[in-house]
Amino acid sequence: MGVAFRSMVLAALGSLPIPLPAGPVEEPLPLVRLQHLVPEAERTQVLVLGTFHLREVQARFQPAMVESLLQRLEAFRPDVVAVEALPGPHIHELELRSKATPIHEVLLDQFAEASLALGHEAQALLRLDMVQASRALVAQKGVPSEPAALATLTLQHLAAYEWPSALLAWSRIPEGSPARDRIPAALAAKLDAYLARVNEIQAVAIPLARKLGHARIACVDEFEAPEPLEQVMAALAVSRKEAPLLAGTAKAPVHRESQERRDAAVAAGDLLPYLRHLNSPAYAVADVDAQWAVYLRTHLKDGSDRGRLALWENRNLKIAGRIRALSALYPGKRIVVIYGAAHKPFLDAFLGLCSDLRIVQPEAVLKEAR
Template sequence: MRLRYAILGTLLVLSAFGAQAQGPLPVLDGKMSGPRSAVLVLGTPHLSEIKRPLAGPLQPLIERLAAFKPDIITIENLSGEQCDLIARHPSVYPAEELAPYCVNTEPAKAATGLDVPAAIAEYTTTLRNWPAQPTAAQRRRLAAVFLAGGEHPSALVQWLQLPADEQHAGDGLDEALVARLQKIAASNNESYSIAARLAARLGLTRVHATDDHTGDNVQIDDEKAYGEAIHAAWDQASKQAKANHTRQEELSQGDDLLALYRFVNRPDVLRTGIENDFALAMADPSPQHYGRYYVAGWEARNLRMVANIRAAFRERPGARVLSIVGSSHKPWFDGLLGQMQGVEIVDAQQALK
């Protein structure tokens, strides 16, 4: 099947509105056929920082998210494809800076014989032909291929849909990969503890890794001065920002983390957070304007992440999309995705009631 690019549509828009048009994007979906795509952006703290079991405390939140009935779930992880790109260009993307964001695919390569590009090719073909009632062997194989492709949360989605007596080695999974799946199944990281578990519960085949670190790869000559400038800006955080941080820490220790998610997704809390991060950075008085480097990298990252999310449901008009992302991203995600044609942003506060 040939890929179809939207070049003609772009040319038509430019000719109709002018390449130098100012102001908000024009509304083109007034006479759109079919329902809008609904996108719920769930701002999240990074749960891996919490060192206690969270299965119980997360259950009320997962119930609310299940009620939204997402068709597609996106997560703040680098895809195996981008990690493969990064590894091929060490002069552009220093390994010591980005390696922590990428998983080790060598054990899965040893078990399956697949490097990352070969694994991507196999799981792409497999998903196009995925049966309504896959066998346990098919799920084990797809889990193994996802691991080889650097898509560990999606591997867990398949693993969790296996009956307990089918969660064993075979079909590309060796004992080392089974141990890996068991380990990530116990992880507090929200990509596993929320996204993968919810996807498995809903019978989805995968989650979509949409993070991107190609846009915030800021080139800094004096890293010490840069760090000092950004931290000096953050040191000016308001009393309200500090109080919000304290409250978030308190809620993270509770037995019901739904309260935590309601708090971090409140519009006033989100606004205070970004004002005491990015607005302070923009006011950085250093001669190099380092704060603006920081914000530019942040915005480039968000633009590319949002593009990845949009691509995840481009062939699914009317899809219901849940995007789970660090809460500082949420204002950008809501604003950018809200400009997309045929897309509506779901109120997180209403969804979490």
């Protein structure tokens, strides 16, 4: 590392003194003060699209149900699409830590089993480990047009534990192309099976990224802090008996209405009206009150209710942090984040504090065409 680069990194991390402006400070909140310096037209636009998990309606799902949604998101022209999936480096970290801590092994089994299974196959074929595959991807510029190169790119993304981007590359290889034979038949069959799953990544993010010519899909998911989560959830399981309010959460009017709207949208063959509802301010208020404000009303003696809320906020802060890091690669551009609707109000709130971001509400993008 060069001296100039080292000095720059240390300054960014706060290890070197940075000159402060002279004179009195007019605004005590640093982020608000920074926001004043960024013209609205130059901000990075972030649209968090709250969704439900499409697997809930997989037996009735048809691709046409999201076509009007895709048309509107394509018209927004995001420069990158981010999804609710663990990024490869985090999976690699869990893999390394799983040998030392049981909770990390459990998380790996529950949330990264497929990434590891497919990834290990690709690593063996390429004779690369996860780190080497990630480095190869950094050197990749743009989206290759040749099917053979797309097959290699598919394997590289798998080896780097970035399965959404792997499926994006795989989906670009035409059926019947000889390039598909570059991947062993058993692994190719698994890729086809994963690509056919009813999920918001396969049904929305991948088609959108393909339409826009993107090279990758960004994974920005995170967990609540594992060790405190173990303790808090164990305590909460016992203390729930003291809190009848918690038992009624799933039956709250907002969730009954949501299910009715979802079923109506499925029956009509178009999920767009339901997604407008999930992304409305009224739904956000009602959902936050039903799912999370309840933990501040129960007043459990052991404090596990407040602990549960703290961990939910912790998870969303970390997800917002990943999105913020992603925005460093796209200053002044547009980012679409496709995420579970319960996260949306929290992500909007945390990201809205950032110095040069502008939160775009989906209602402005998903509105009825005139």
